Amino acid sequence: AQSVAQPEDQVNVAEGNPLTVKCTYSVSGNPYLFWYVQYPNRGLQFLLKYITGDNLVKGSYGFEAEFNKSQTSFHLKKPSALVSDSALYFCAVRDSEYGNKLVFGAGTILRVKS
Amino acid sequence: GAGVSQSPRYKVAKRGQDVALRCDPISGHVSLFWYQQALGQGPEFLTYFQNEAQLDKSGLPSDRFFAERPEGSVSTLKIQRTQQEDSAVYLCASSPTTGPNSPLHFGNGTRLTVT
Numbered sequence: 445a446q447s448v449a450q451p452e453d454q455v456n457v458a459e460g461n462p463l464t465v466k467c468t469y470s471v472s473g474n475p476y477l478f479w480y481v482q483y484p485n486r487g488l489q490f491l492l493k494y495i496t497g498d499n500l501v502k503g504s505y506g507f508e509a510e511f512n513k514s515q516t517s518f519h520l521k522k523p524s525a526l527v528s529d530s531a532l533y534f535c536a537v538r539d540s541e542y543g544n545k546l547v548f549g550a551g552t553i554l555r556v557k558s
Numbered sequence: 559g560a561g562v563s564q565s566p567r568y569k570v571a572k573r574g575q576d577v578a579l580r581c582d583p584i585s586g587h588v589s590l591f592w593y594q595q596a597l598g599q600g601p602e603f604l605t606y607f608q609n610e611a612q613l614d615k616s617g618l619p620s621d622r623f624f625a626e627r628p629e630g631s632v633s634t635l636k637i638q639r640t641q642q643e644d645s646a647v648y649l650c651a652s653s654p655t656t657g658p659n660s661p662l663h664f665g666n667g668t669r670l671t672v673t
Contacts, residue, residue, distance in 0.1 A: 489664070
């Protein structure tokens with residue numbers, strides 16, 4: 445079955461600096477990878493996905509993520525962080541061998557300080 | 559625009575009571591998912607519907623949990639004889655297709671507190 449690891453509970457970055465939120469995954473088949481963001485007392489909002497093709501995918505709010513098959517990673521990045529990016533970020537994966545179940549990591553809190 | 563709507567937003571139940579949580583997915587969305595999110599954790603999969611058919615219920619933690627989607631639109635998650643460990647946020651999500659590359663659209667959740 446599929447699984448996701450987000451090794452950092454929290455990432456702190458200064459406004460204007462680049463940010464990276466790490467994610468690694470495990471699947472039996474081909475991975476379908478997603479990033480979601482959650483603000484307090486709200487549901488999850490879709491940011492971006494990797495299905496196939498170009499390893500660098502671009503998403504909402506200036507975020508991008510890089511798929512690395514050999515390292516089984518899908519790290520979220522942004523060139524210049526904003527204070528408003530502060531939130532809880534979840535990486536998620538679907539395994540082509542296991543249908544529609546989307547499995548989430550434990551989440552990483554991003555704090556951007558001005 | 560209309561998103562996924564969940565009600566009630568907050569629910570407090572005494573231990574042993576039954577609760578019913580409602581989800582109105584985006585109109586026309588074929589797939590519907592329920593997730594349980596404990597405090598400080600990621601969402602955990604509970605069950606999946608394709609139209610009215612419940613195709614995967616492997617995540618339901620016990621036989622006290624039951625979900626239905628009788629007409630392929632609105633879904634209800636029912637928890638019988640609630641226990642304190644059931645306290646969590648219950649998230650509903652829908653997607654327009656059954657394909658694995660389709661992102662999920664989430665509601666704001668129902669926060670269940672069992673006292």
